[in-house]
Amino acid sequence: MEPHALSEVVASYLLAQRARNRTEQTIRFLRQRLVRLTQLVHDAPPAAIQAETVRAALLGVKCTRRDRLARPISSRYVHQHHAVWRGFFNWCVREGILEASPMLRVAAPTVDEDEIAIFTAADVRALIATQDHRTFEGARNRAVMALLYDTGMRVGELVQLDRADVDLAAAVIHVRKGKSRRARRAPLSPKMRLLLRRYLDHWHRPALFPELDPPRLFTDRRGRALATNAVRQWMRRAGRAAGISTVRVSPHTWRHTFATEYLRNGGTESGLQIILGIRHRSVLDRYVHLVQTEFAARQHRKASPLARLGRV
Numbered sequence: 001m002e003p004h005a006l007s008e009v010v011a012s013y014l015l016a017q018r019a020r021n022r023t024e025q026t027i028r029f030l031r032q033r034l035v036r037l038t039q040l041v042h043d044a045p046p047a048a049i050q051a052e053t054v055r056a057a058l059l060g061v062k063c064t065r066r067d068r069l070a071r072p073i074s075s076r077y078v079h080q081h082h083a084v085w086r087g088f089f090n091w092c093v094r095e096g097i098l099e100a101s102p103m104l105r106v107a108a109p110t111v112d113e114d115e116i117a118i119f120t121a122a123d124v125r126a127l128i129a130t131q132d133h134r135t136f137e138g139a140r141n142r143a144v145m146a147l148l149y150d151t152g153m154r155v156g157e158l159v160q161l162d163r164a165d166v167d168l169a170a171a172v173i174h175v176r177k178g179k180s181r182r183a184r185r186a187p188l189s190p191k192m193r194l195l196l197r198r199y200l201d202h203w204h205r206p207a208l209f210p211e212l213d214p215p216r217l218f219t220d221r222r223g224r225a226l227a228t229n230a231v232r233q234w235m236r237r238a239g240r241a242a243g244i245s246t247v248r249v250s251p252h253t254w255r256h257t258f259a260t261e262y263l264r265n266g267g268t269e270s271g272l273q274i275i276l277g278i279r280h281r282s283v284l285d286r287y288v289h290l291v292q293t294e295f296a297a298r299q300h301r302k303a304s305p306l307a308r309l310g311r312v
Contacts, residue, residue: 004045009097010034013088023177025156033084036061046092051105058082058109075112082108116290117247118257124149126242127249136203136221141234143199144218147173148251151186152258152276155251159226161217163204168193175277184277259287264294 014031022030040057041049061081062073082103089101119127128145132138147158157175165174171193172185188196204217216225231251239249247253255276262272269288278284301307 004047004097005043006038006041006046006049007043009046009092010038010088012095013091016091030084030088033081034088036081037085037088046089046098049102051102054085054102054106057085058106062109075109078109079111082106116256116260116286117253118260119244119247119253123242123244123247124257126244127238130238130241137234139199139203140218141238143195143203144231145235145238145254146192146195148254149258150189150192152255152262153186154255154277155228155231157277158251159216159218159228159231163200163215163217166196166200166217168197182277182279184274186275256287260290263287263291 010031013034014027017027017030037057040060041053044053058078058081062078086101086103086106086108089098089103092098093101124145128142131141131145133142144158147153148155151173153173153175157177160177161173161175165176167174168188171188171190173188174183175186176183204215218226220226220230228251235249235251242249259272259276262275263269269284272278272287273284306312
């Protein structure tokens with residue numbers, strides 16, 4: 001392997017990101033997309049990578065899935081690769097590895113602003129009903145889905161919650177390991193407090209399970225911390241069992257559903273931004289736009305000139 005093969009430079013870049021105290025979730029995100037670039041350019045040295053090479057690599061991301069799912073590849077997914085690669089090559093320039101970034105002449109892919117998909121109330125009831133409350137996994141999964149529906153937190157935040165992060169007296173959960181290490185407090189509804197109390201009293205510390213240090217709020221049946229992929233997998237199975245096919249059953253769909261329902265029920269935009277830990281207004285605007293569109297549709301039914309015209 002050449003001294004400056006792309007894979008070696010990527011390893012140095014990821015080390016630099018760790019030195020900046022980036023979260024492990026962020027490091028995984030960067031690694032996955034940079035490993036994809038390494039594969040698509042056959043581990044060529046950074047100096048040999050030109051704008052045309054990057055464009056071909058982006059086309060490879062767009063046309064070929066790396067998992068076994070049949071979902072179409074979203075424009076947002078391709079855009080993520082472009083953003084990560086741009087940040088990496090900019091770092092190469094700052095480090096003196098390159099004189100100029102090959103991304104300078106590679107325009108970012110246009111992102112299709114698809115309508116946010118959310119669960120209906122019937123979907124939520126059906127998903128929760130797939131979990132047997134008499135078993136450890138069933139009771140845990142019910143609590144997980146209820147908490148996502150009540151707070152809209154990210155799955156990466158949920159799996160890192162410790163038992164000490166739950167303050168039922170104050171009706172809040174301390175999200176200490178949020179995105180970009182921004183801590184916040186997520187309020188709990190009275191119903192969620194009751195559900196968590198039942199879960200903690202009956203299922204959180206089975207006698208035969210070893211405890212983690214510190215003890216996590218949600219674990220597998222061996223007492224180990226849950227992995228985000230494990231949550232996604234059992235949630236997909238729950239979706240199939242519930243017969244839900246019109247919307248993707250994933251932790252992030254719960255987040256979308258919470259945000260939309262919160263605004264529908266009279267919650268404020270500023271309150272939602274705080275609860276979700278949203279930093280950029282553009283993310284919040286997507287939820288606001290969906291709710292405003294629904295409101296406009298209801299108003300249209302009353303105010304449409306054609307509807308008021310009478311018989312035609």
